[in-house]
Amino acid sequence: MTSTRPFSLAVVPGDGIGPEVTAQALRVLDVLAPQHGVTFERTEYDLGARRWHATGETLPDAVLEEIRQHDAILLGAVGDPSVPSGVLERGLLLKLRFELDHYVNLRPSKLFTGVPTPLAAPGDIDFVVVREGTEGPYVGNGGAIRVGTPQEVATEVSLNTAFGVERVVRDAFARAQARPRRKLTLVHKNNVLVHAGHLWSRTVETVAAEYPEVTVDYLHVDAATIFLATDPARFDVIVTDNLFGDILTDLAAAITGGIGLAASGNVNPDRTAPSMFEPVHGSAPDIAGQSKADPTAAILSAGLLLDHLGLPEAAAQITEAVEADIAERSGARSTEEVGEAIASRVAGEVSTVA
Amino acid sequence: MTSTRPFSLAVVPGDGIGPEVTAQALRVLDVLAPQHGVTFERTEYDLGARRWHATGETLPDAVLEEIRQHDAILLGAVGDPSVPSGVLERGLLLKLRFELDHYVNLRPSKLFTGVPTPLAAPGDIDFVVVREGTEGPYVGNGGAIRVGTPQEVATEVSLNTAFGVERVVRDAFARAQARPRRKLTLVHKNNVLVHAGHLWSRTVETVAAEYPEVTVDYLHVDAATIFLATDPARFDVIVTDNLFGDILTDLAAAITGGIGLAASGNVNPDRTAPSMFEPVHGSAPDIAGQSKADPTAAILSAGLLLDHLGLPEAAAQITEAVEADIAERSGARSTEEVGEAIASRVAGEVSTVA
Ligand SMILES: CC(C)[C@H](C(=O)O)[C@@H](O)C(=O)O
Numbered sequence: 009m010t011s012t013r014p015f016s017l018a019v020v021p022g023d024g025i026g027p028e029v030t031a032q033a034l035r036v037l038d039v040l041a042p043q044h045g046v047t048f049e050r051t052e053y054d055l056g057a058r059r060w061h062a063t064g065e066t067l068p069d070a071v072l073e074e075i076r077q078h079d080a081i082l083l084g085a086v087g088d089p090s091v092p093s094g095v096l097e098r099g100l101l102l103k104l105r106f107e108l109d110h111y112v113n114l115r116p117s118k119l120f121t122g123v124p125t126p127l128a129a130p131g132d133i134d135f136v137v138v139r140e141g142t143e144g145p146y147v148g149n150g151g152a153i154r155v156g157t158p159q160e161v162a163t164e165v166s167l168n169t170a171f172g173v174e175r176v177v178r179d180a181f182a183r184a185q186a187r188p189r190r191k192l193t194l195v196h197k198n199n200v201l202v203h204a205g206h207l208w209s210r211t212v213e214t215v216a217a218e219y220p221e222v223t224v225d226y227l228h229v230d231a232a233t234i235f236l237a238t239d240p241a242r243f244d245v246i247v248t249d250n251l252f253g254d255i256l257t258d259l260a261a262a263i264t265g266g267i268g269l270a271a272s273g274n275v276n277p278d279r280t281a282p283s284m285f286e287p288v289h290g291s292a293p294d295i296a297g298q299s300k301a302d303p304t305a306a307i308l309s310a311g312l313l314l315d316h317l318g319l320p321e322a323a324a325q326i327t328e329a330v331e332a333d334i335a336e337r338s339g340a341r342s343t344e345e346v347g348e349a350i351a352s353r354v355a356g357e358v359s360t361v362a
Numbered sequence: 363m364t365s366t367r368p369f370s371l372a373v374v375p376g377d378g379i380g381p382e383v384t385a386q387a388l389r390v391l392d393v394l395a396p397q398h399g400v401t402f403e404r405t406e407y408d409l410g411a412r413r414w415h416a417t418g419e420t421l422p423d424a425v426l427e428e429i430r431q432h433d434a435i436l437l438g439a440v441g442d443p444s445v446p447s448g449v450l451e452r453g454l455l456l457k458l459r460f461e462l463d464h465y466v467n468l469r470p471s472k473l474f475t476g477v478p479t480p481l482a483a484p485g486d487i488d489f490v491v492v493r494e495g496t497e498g499p500y501v502g503n504g505g506a507i508r509v510g511t512p513q514e515v516a517t518e519v520s521l522n523t524a525f526g527v528e529r530v531v532r533d534a535f536a537r538a539q540a541r542p543r544r545k546l547t548l549v550h551k552n553n554v555l556v557h558a559g560h561l562w563s564r565t566v567e568t569v570a571a572e573y574p575e576v577t578v579d580y581l582h583v584d585a586a587t588i589f590l591a592t593d594p595a596r597f598d599v600i601v602t603d604n605l606f607g608d609i610l611t612d613l614a615a616a617i618t619g620g621i622g623l624a625a626s627g628n629v630n631p632d633r634t635a636p637s638m639f640e641p642v643h644g645s646a647p648d649i650a651g652q653s654k655a656d657p658t659a660a661i662l663s664a665g666l667l668l669d670h671l672g673l674p675e676a677a678a679q680i681t682e683a684v685e686a687d688i689a690e691r692s693g694a695r696s697t698e699e700v701g702e703a704i705a706s707r708v709a710g711e712v713s714t715v716a
């Protein structure tokens with residue numbers, strides 16, 4: 009390989025443990041780049057609690073437009089108790105997801121060998137949640153009157169469109185078709201949220217006709233949590249709305265070793281804007297700055313980023329390195345130690361016992 | 363005891379396994395009544411799938427008004443695949459909850475000794491979820507335009523009022539105050555659903571000032587599912603909105619032995635209308651009519667009913683009988699066998715080894 013392909017990455021380390029785990033994800037990317045004849049040109053964006061306190065800004069339009077010019081985004085975590093709840097989530101994280109049309113929020117759940125799980129008999133857990141990312145109760149459509157009085161009324165509106173539901177359902181079916189088990193489960197609450205729920209159900213039914221090899225079933229969200237606790241191996245691809253996906257993927261992370269291992273991609277499958285990769289976990293301010301955070305989720309998210317950029321071999325190297333590292337984990341290690349261990353494996357400096 | 367106090371019960375066996383499990387709950391009530399100098403005058407209401415197919419009715423106003431005249435309602439389960447999703451849920455079950463102002467949906471979760479749980483190290487699980495029952499995303503406020511076309515838009519509106527939130531939060535604090543651990547956890551998603559979420563958070567903060575002995579914390583709903591899987595013993599009283607409560611209580615049931623054991627009360631604490639008691643499980647049409655359903659949840663729900671009617675000793679007898687029965691369970695038993703076993707214990711025919 010003589011020429012290198014340059015990729016531009018926007019990096020948003022964010023708050024709390026965000027910068028610590030992001031540093032380890034970047035370290036692993038740096039090891040992989042020369043192996044695959046690519047370079048990652050990184051621009052770091054100072055967004056999050058510090059900037060909000062200093063300037064009152066969450067995501068200025070000019071910064072959003074700069075970020076938009078990149079090939080992909082790596083994000084650490086956003087949110088801090090010193091900032092009123094919702095300001096950074098709505099003004100920064102969700103603004104990125106919505107403005108960059110990340111309609112597929114992709115969250116794989118796999119129980120790696122040797123990972124402690126709270127389940128007594130977890131079985132072979134290996135599924136992916138395709139969470140809608142740009143609609144539903146997350147649209148920020150709602151309000152309140154007479155705030156702080158006994159007559160206060162507050163609303164939240166879940167907005168769902170055929171356009172928005174169909175495109176994410178199609179993405180989920182394509183993924184199910186490409187997986188060995190070819191199973192798709194729609195999760196919603198169509199016996200109560202009948203308007204949105206029936207739109208989802210009808211859409212799945214329609215698209216299913218184009219995928220005769222994919223087995224389809226439906227679960228109410230409450231029942232889905234039961235199965236995640238009692239029989240998670242039943243799931244292959246789950247497609248669900250923005251809020252249900254948020255809830256199910258934290259539970260999914262819990263049963264597969266915790267949010268320290270859960271990766272996610274906010275994907276714009278049409279590539280009209282850069283996709284964004286981030287661990288499922290939050291900024292964990294209680295352990296920030298102590299080198300206690302597990303960077304594995306951030307590193308696995310970088311793997312999803314590589315896959316999205318057309319480097320599946322590099323992505324597979326990350327998964328293999330993480331699997332091997334996890335199988336041999338014992339005792340507490342610092343954020344840097346975990347990052348270094350995985351980076352060394354990716355570099356080929358540690359041979360992996362098959 | 364020479365005179366007996368008559369209580370009037372409206373009984374809605376409903377669909378699927380509803381009638382089977384309700385019969386066992388009534389059998390246990392029949393054993394208890396003479397012991398406590400009360401009678402239960404029962405009126406059965408034929409509501410559910412059969413009636414809807416025959417007449418198109420879900421809950422006619424005249425029937426609702428009749429039911430309203432009773433001291434309490436015992437409900438089995440509602441819903442059948444032959445009826446479009448939502449028709450019976452919205453038209454019957456939720457109509458009862460809303461019309462009778464069941465604003466406290468009470469769902470205790472306790473891991474009884476000997477009950478199989480999917481968790482490897484469950485700890486001492488004993489908490490109660492106070493789920494709001496008359497507001498939130500369950501109000502049925504939403505709609506759709508251009509249904510069935512690529513331009514369809516469907517909305518669901520979550521309605522939340524200071525009045526509605528405060529009364530359920532007060533109920534939850536009173537319950538927390540009366541429990542040994544005096545802990546209350548608010549579960550919401552106030553970093554995304556900021557209007558409704560902040561109403562809930564502010565209300566909890568305000569009422570907390572009146573309960574200095576109650577320790578209060580807050581969890582986002584996604585994080586709450588993690589703790590239900592990894593550390594459920596941390597919970598004492600959870601107060602949450604209608605939809606989050608629906609999801610959390612199914613998960614809570616899963617970790618405490620399954621929905622075959624999960625009881626619930628739809629309580630009108632002001633007693634302006636009868637409260638309604640029902641198992642958390644659904645109508646389970648796949649096992650209906652086969653005597654396979656576990657009636658324990660229905661029987662425990664009858665226990666909550668007794669407590670609500672001012673018969674706490676009778677309620678305690680049910681809990682003790684169920685605990686004793688569970689501790690000795692082995693092998694598959696029919697619905698009737700479980701009902702009979704618990705009824706015999708309540709009758710004092712089986713001595714319970716302490
Ligand atoms: C931080 C929050 C806004 C976010 C969400 O609810 O989507 C997080 O929980 C997640 O799952 O990525």
Ligand SMILES: CC(C)[C@H](C(=O)O)[C@@H](O)C(=O)O
Nearest residue numbers: 199200230441451455608642
């Ligand atoms: C049947 C359905 C409408 C109901 C609910 O969502 O409240 C059920 O799941 C429950 O929890 O009682």
